[in-house]
Amino acid sequence: MEVMIRAVCLEDLDRITEIEAICFPAAEAATRESFQERIAAFPESFLVAEIDGIIIGFINGCSTNSSVIYDELFHSTEGHIVDGKNLAVFGLDVIPEYRKQGVASKLMKQFIQVARNNGKENVILTCKERLVHYYESFGFENNGISNSTHGGSKWFDMTLVL
Template sequence: MPAVIIRKVKPEDLDRVAEIESICFPAAEAASRNSFQARIAAFPDYFLVAEDKTNAKLIGFINGCVTNSPVIYDELFYDTSHHIPDGQNLTVFGLDVISEYRRQGVAAQLMKHFIQLGKKSNRKNVLLTCKEELVHYYESFGYVNQGRSQSNHGGAIWYDMILAL
């Protein structure tokens, strides 16, 4: 496993974050640079990055807002005004790791830190949507599959997952 530092995003990480997103997600699903700029401004406490300790290269990130909704709905991805700072549920919009660092525990480190962040900030649940082939992966963290999501983000089929904290 590479030596990784998990830290809060900084405004100067914006371009690299947008680049990583464009590598990790199809264009129809990837968030834009402008979207990340808004997210970093609106909820920086819920935006963590992974940095390779040996070269200070940003290699991945996890981010999401806080809501009272029991599921992620598509508008959350596009409009940061839906972020409710004192809401009960923390969401995961994306868990991105560049390919050369995958299957080395980086995503798991990001997810574990994010879950701890949810606990420390007294959230009730962590919510995410994922594609069917990733349901098992998220279940390994304790998430429970709630079935097919109403989200049609990027034209894909998603599944609602919830982790009670």
């Protein structure tokens, strides 16, 4: 199984939207319109994973000077600051058939490299409690319960210092 990681393009929009709906509950999932705006605003930090030309996962996020993800970042690209010191992860999605095969890890490692290549100081994300240990395996530190209430869920703030 050869997984290729590449930059997103607008032609990926429908497949990305489909994968998001599979991976996240409706209250947390980004919309097609939101993805369209993200692709236009920060394609440099929007990566897809594919096998034989079929997208099986993706990771995306914006640059910000905020040390944590706040809910408005999910809903508008206006918070994206091109030269922001932090790169935020909005979502790391892999369809169920390809989970636990290293796809998410490849996406995260490439995303972290994008952050380094662009001179970012940190990579930040929020995650549910069950995923704290997973992100710690990449070197993220758990900063405790987030103020984010995105989708009505309880989140934890995580930071990877680069």
